[in-house]
Amino acid sequence: MLPDDAVDRINAGCQTIATMCKNQGIEQWEIVAYQSYGHQLDIEAGKISLAAGGGEGGYGIRVVEGGRFGYAYLVDVESAESALKQALDIARASPSVAGFVLPSAQDAPKVDGLFDQRILDLGPEDLLEQADAILSEVASLDARAVVTGGGLGVGATASAMLSSEGIESSGITTSHGIGVQVSIDDNDELTSSYEGDSSRQLLPDVPSSVASAVHWAQVTRGPIKVDTAPQDAPVLMTSEGFSPLFSMVVPTALRGDRLVRDESFWSGKQHTKVLADDLSLIDDGRMVGGKSASSRDGEGVPTRRQVLVDSGRLVGSFWSTRDAAQQVAEGRIEAAHTTGSAVRGGHQAPPGTGCKDFTMTSKNGGHSQDALLERMNDGYIVHSVMGAHTANPTSGDFSVTTSTILRVENGEILGPVKQAGLSGNLAGALLDDVHLGDDVRIQGSYSSGSMHLPDVLMMQGLRINPA
């Protein structure tokens, strides 16, 4: 999938651009390069609809002179001269941030589990066979069930970073992902569920998400009648339902720049209670096999494991080098330093700030679903929500809709509700009486990073509005 000399090639490209930077006497510079290859299959209407392959990549150049920075990106090294000029022009037109310099080189121990040779060895035929296995599995689990959308893919990315401060880093990561939208259209009732799995390591031929998608398409059939009056109620959100809302709201609130600029609902709350006393939030940029882990962050700073909320108290925040320098220079905080939390989405933009592999844990440990339902007594289970991206990360307020919702009475699942609104303030709902499940699952994110979350029972602060 990936040419043997992929890393050598992008390293050579970085060196070429670095030479141009040196020749022009640029004070500080940083070059990143990415080159990705992959294979992908789309599935529609119960069959493979398309097979695709290919690759893409490019270079990003950040230059810093006197605390001013400029950035430009390019596809072809031959256009580096012009991109470099643009970056310099922008730097010279930008305000100086006192104290902002590119990070110096530090040792960054390797993080294991980010590469799997078995993925590199996969070809399109292997993916076609995996798709066959998934389609067969869905049919065997429920003859009515059809994979109406989704697909699977494998990828490999060679990346490199080279800076004037001595950072020189390169490597290859791999990924394997599947997602299936399973629908059951029978007796004039259509139900569906989307589930996915992804990993840096080779996934099983039929990941557990396939059976989960069929399960949720099955258990949401035959909606029961419920009282349609809006009510405050306990809600058990599965990891899949909770993660989109959580990732939209919480990591953003922990960005250091937003905290000191009063742009976070946790601004001014350092060292005070912001979550239930047993809950902690941890970001681990060095998680073995972590989907967003790496030995260095987007600025080349070694990544770390850091506690953001410890036993309910806010104790940390995410910083990149530039954000830290800027907020100090503007007098919003006395001192701030990078936490190795610079993140990049690719070569087309300079680094931002955010989480890597983000977890929520409880001192009380995790509980089985039966135990959580017993504690809930009367309430709802919500497995997916529509509109999580409309949640307000500044306030934590949200109002979303769900069609995968089950009514619970006396600790027992009574049946599905056709549709309901779910609203509240996430920070408020997590402040007290929160109980976690015992099965942590990895989810994607609306911000940066990956979410490692169990099911979450919130006993207060949420409102259900059945249709």
Next chain:
Amino acid sequence: MVMSASPTDGHFPGTGRYLQQSKIQAALGHAQDLGASYAEVRLMAITDSTVALRDGKLERAIPGQEIGVTMRILADGAWGVHSTTDVASLPGQVESTVRLAKAVAARRASKDRPVALAEVPIIESEDHWKPKKDVRNTDLETKLHHLNTLYDSASEDDRIVSVTCGWHDEHLHTELITSEGMNRTWSFQRSLINATVTGRDGGDVVSYRTRHGGEGGLEVIESCDLGALGRSAQTATLRLLKADRAPSGKIPLVADRDLTGVYIHEALGHPCEADLVAAGDSCLDGKLGQTIGNDIVTVVDDPTIRGGYGAHPIDDEGLDTREKCLIKNGVLTEYLNHRETAHHFGITPNAGARAQDGLHHPLVRMSNTLIQGGTHNDLDELIEDIHYGVYACGSRGGQVDTGRGSFQFAAQEAWLIENGELTRPLKDVSVSGLTLQILKDVDGLTKDARLAAPGFCGKGQTVPVGDGGPIMRISQALVG
């Protein structure tokens, strides 16, 4: 090497084009020799610029150029696709892509129909929507001037703690060459400016987002009163600081044109996409010709509305774009389609194919989608007989489950309607419902339909869209 765009990272001398036609035509011919029934190469070169201003200071400015090319090959009734940033490498990928297509075809069950494409006119042309002021010639100083105008007007209050302003412009150049002889080049531009205003009063913190943009160059930004746009965002932010939470339940809803646009995009537009219908993932499957809405509801999707953020002259399969009438007086009249789905349903292709960029294959997508105007004169007339309801304004986005036909969209702010009057400001209003029910519950539209703020639509790929309409009244909606 993937990251080699072309021999000169630019046009071939004297042609104004990136693709070397003789080589591409030879590659397409080779694909046919190997058994392909159809093959195409589509290249997109995007020159863009992004600028961000935070509290009046330049945060970042990023100029960039991206080139991507996608080869799509149809063999034995199945698709093989290869995408790359290395244009020159494409001819070398023909054989493997044909093999890929044939491998997919070999797995097709006997009950499944092979993919085939509807016939379309074969056109050779160059079509350029020239902007009045080419945005590529706009210097950073000019962009900063406009961003600062927006910032200054949005920030004039102590309770405004932060204003972030953004600029994005892009020049899109596309070339399409097909084995059928289609050979088209087209280009156009888009420009966008936006602001996010954050307000704080004690422990209450809120934010409000505003945008202006459309197809075109610098004239798009210059046509906007940025001072008024900023003041309006500031006023809305301060209002939200004093707003109450919205009531929950089924109540009458009035939506401004921003929200009307998002509603029709989510509730109707997506279920009308023929690829979703063909996949068995649309609640509108089998409903062409049926009444699905109130007879006051007429909905069009029209990429030819110049200035709309979803406007484009030619679709990504090389068809001239045109208006599609999705609902006419409550009757479902047309799906959005591309050549594959047009053939599948035996209908006329209507140029609904769009790809995010040169590295993605085209899907059926919306462009500028709007409900046409009705008979009410204004907002006052729409709300005068509402005893208790909500008037919701501005969009924070939406989402739809096309198969189930359920949707959700969220407003930026709202007012309570009591006895025909707007009384208290509200926040955190979202609306959900079922497509096939709520289209029947639309019972009032003002006369003046037009596109509202620009937006983005995600369907695995992200494309810019324009949505809008008049002010709309829904007799009963689930508000949360």
